[in-house]
Amino acid sequence: MNRVLAWATARRAAGAAGWRGTDALFRGAVGGLGLVGAGVVLHRVDLVLLGAPLLLGTVLALAAPVGAVPVVRAERLPSTVEAGDRGRLAVRVEAGPGVEFMAVRLPVPGAQGIGPVHLVPGAARELRASLRWNAWGEGLDLRPDHLAAGRDALVISGPVVGHEARRTVLPPVEPLRPGPLPPRAAGLVGAHRSPRPGDGTELRAIRPFQPGDRVRRVDWRVSLRAGAAAGELLAPGTLHVRERHAEADADLLLVIDSRVDVSANLSDWSTATARAVRTRGSLDATVRATASLAAAYLRQGDRVGLVDLGRPQLGIGAGVGHRQLARVRHQLVACSRSAGWAPQPVLLPRQVPAGAVVVLLSPFLDDAVADTTIRTARRGHAVVAVDMLPTPLVPDPEAEWGAVVAQVITAEHRARTAALRSNGVLVVTGVDGVAAVLRRVRGRR
Amino acid sequence: MTDGLDVGRGVSAGLLRAVVAVVCAGIVADLALNRASVVVLGAAVLLSVACVFLPASPAPLLLIALAALLITVSGPDPLRPAVLVLVPLVHLLHINCAIGALLPKGARLDPRALWPAARRVAVVQLVVAALAVLAMVIPAGRTPEPVELIALLSIAGLAAVVIVLDRSR
Known part of the structure; x- marks a missing residue:
């Protein structure tokens, strides 16, 4: 039985591989010949006139040989692009002169996905299409499925499913003013002023010379003034040196909550979306904010790491530079690809470097995430909670208790943020507020 | 031969279905004017709907056969206007259904793709018109x-x- 099935499948595949006639060929040939034949036999000129266009058209169409099976090849595009980028796609078509129509699936600029099928002239050897990647994320944006047809579409080849081209569109980086971070206790390089003396540029104090001080640090103007006051130049105790602050780096740990992705409309919360991430949802906003924060602080020279509360294995350690920014943005796409509910958010002590500032972005819709945030703050870290819940919440108009549900969710959320504040967590509602809050933290320390 | 083609948004391939609908309406109207019975007209309307939504089905052939049969039995004059109107309508139905059957729902269409087929339709119709003129000129008889x-x-x-x-x- 299996052999028969395999044989039938192979026959069907072989039949579909090359050129084959369509219903139109049958209609043109059988209908045309039938009408003309019936007209001749019955001596009816009207039947001959009705059948003649079908028959003539079929003969004219079949007179042009279609040649070999057409081949469609799409040119390669970069596998990683920036959100908002534009691209130009070229698809090469190798087809015989008898091919009159090509139906090729090509993307449409500004639209998501692989696009509709376009019917284009079969004589075109290169099809060019514009692409624009608006939405960040990972997805399929090109699959040149194609079908070739001869004259009057009497014979066709295909349809053939094209090679899929997947692309990662990195989340956009919006310009953000970074704030100062509390420097780490250790480290000799960085952009932040350390309270310790060191080799930085910022003046810390002018003090009397001590054994071990470098001569180039001597402040001659102060020393001479001190000598003049003492009545003797270079008398003991008159030599003064300029002491500078050390410069230290700082760690910023960005923590995202990919367990929930909600929009302002409560009616959408329980419905699945076609995309992995809701447009203008909390996860979309979180990823954009995280990419912007990472870019701003990495540009400043700080070390930035990433943790996903729902998928701890997807976190990346702290690092610096452009490469780290690329890693963070790629990882954000990976986190959103595997986003989904996890009952327990995970932020282990070993994931948070000593002295690091933790910026935790979440809609704070469950107590577990609030507990995790408070626990991290109690370990001695400066924690900034960025509230990503879209506001104001719109009640479900079709639900009888829609307005009440919205009020309960809002009240619970307010209680959670109040609990965070009372436990020393700094809560801000937008990513723009992070810099100001960090400045306050820095001032306190 | 075209070397390169910029594929834009094009026009909706629903245009082909719309043309099929108009052509089918013309055929049904032609049959109605030839005093076709209600049952036959109902069948023609059903076949027309099938032609619009299922262009790759036997519906176009059945509609063409039905129209030809009805026109033949409805009058003795083979070159009366009802027949001459039906000739291009049948041809357009055939071509539009053939091309429309290639495209799935939501497809787009570059109008330049239709020019060669349109030119051939015009040539074929000229030839058939010449045949009709010839049939008018030749004396009728055994x-x-x-x-x-x-x-x-x-x-x-x-x-x-x-x-x-x-x-x-």
Whole structure:
């Protein structure tokens, strides 16, 4: 039985591989010949006139040989692009002169996905299409499925499913003013002023010379003034040196909550979306904010790491530079690809470097995430909670208790943020507020 | 030959279905004007709907056969306006259904793709119009038997040509 099935499948595949006639060929040939034949036999000129266009058209169409099976090849595009980028796609078509129509699936600029099928002239050897990647994320944006047809579409080849081209569109980086971070206790390089003396540029104090001080640090103007006051130049105790602050780096740990992705409309919360991430949802906003924060602080020279509360294995350690920014943005796409509910958010002590500032972005819709945030703050870290819940919440108009549900969710959320504040967590509602809050933290320390 | 083609948004391929709908409406109107019965008109309307939504089905062929049968039995004059109007309508129905059957829902269409087919339709219609004029000029009467034999052999020859061309691709 299996052999028969395999044989039938192979026959069907072989039949579909090359050129084959369509219903139109049958209609043109059988209908045309039938009408003309019936007209001749019955001596009816009207039947001959009705059948003649079908028959003539079929003969004219079949007179042009279609040649070999057409081949469609799409040119390669970069596998990683920036959100908002534009691209130009070229698809090469190798087809015989008898091919009159090509139906090729090509993307449409500004639209998501692989696009509709376009019917284009079969004589075109290169099809060019514009692409624009608006939405960040990972997805399929090109699959040149194609079908070739001869004259009057009497014979066709295909349809053939094209090679899929997947692309990662990195989340956009919006310009953000970074704030100062509390420097780490250790480290000799960085952009932040350390309270310790060191080799930085910022003046810390002018003090009397001590054994071990470098001569180039001597402040001659102060020393001479001190000598003049003492009545003797270079008398003991008159030599003064300029002491500078050390410069230290700082760690910023960005923590995202990919367990929930909600929009302002409560009616959408329980419905699945076609995309992995809701447009203008909390996860979309979180990823954009995280990419912007990472870019701003990495540009400043700080070390930035990433943790996903729902998928701890997807976190990346702290690092610096452009490469780290690329890693963070790629990882954000990976986190959103595997986003989904996890009952327990995970932020282990070993994931948070000593002295690091933790910026935790979440809609704070469950107590577990609030507990995790408070626990991290109690370990001695400066924690900034960025509230990503879209506001104001719109009640479900079709639900009888829609307005009440919205009020309960809002009240619970307010209680959670109040609990965070009372436990020393700094809560801000937008990513723009992070810099100001960090400045306050820095001032306190 | 076109080297490169910029594929834009094009026009909706629903345009082809719309043309099929208009052509089918023309055929149904032609049948109605020839005093077709309600049952036949109902069948023609059903077939028309099938032509619009299922262009790759036998519906177009059945509609063409129905129209041809009805027009033949409805009057003795083979070159009356009802027949002459039906000739291009049948041809347009055939071509539009053939091309429309290639495209899935939501497809787009570059109008330049239709030009070669449109030119061929025009040529074929000119030839058929010349045949009609010839049929008007030739005096009606009994056809000599040798001519009938030649006509039947010509049809057989055309059938052979179609088969050979179809096999030679």
